[in-house]
Amino acid sequence: MSVESEVSQDGKKLTIAIKGRFDFTSHQHFRDAYERFYKVPETYVVDLKEATYMDSSALGMLLLLRDHAGGDDAEIQVVNGNSDVRKILAISNFDKLFDIN
Template sequence: MNIEVFHNDNFSKVVLNGRFDFTAHRAFKQAYETALTEGSTSQVKIDMSAVDYLDSSALGMLLILRDRAKETSKSVSLINCGGSVREVLRVANFDKLFTLE
């Protein structure tokens, strides 16, 4: 999985590309910690447009991110979720835990 972090005026965007599974754990944590520590960031957007697979460990990582963001008074949204990724998130009720854009 490739992960890139971009900072805007009031949000940071973490762009995921590839399979989102346990092998991405360390890189994903490093990316969201970078996003959360950006001074002007009030929101972290996880761009899932290029994610072609996610599993239960990816869902767990998103929950950890949500808890960590709450600790830093920041919000998290999942953006560009399509196809099977959106379906997995919906079945897991993540549409009730996160803003899906």
């Protein structure tokens, strides 16, 4: 498991890439990925291209990110999830809270 973050040059977009299992063991790394920036980005992208697994604690972490980013006004994209991850997000109705691609 690893969590990598990259901010765009203009500071408006933060991309967080999850590799391996997205579960409770990645909680602190995931929080650090977005809390360590002084300037709050306008857009957050959570890239799940290399995520192999996602559990309910990962869903909770996405909700914490949403709260941090401004709640209902937050612009968060969850991208590149495999079919299993997309199914979990759909069953949990996260498509109502996040832009899922």
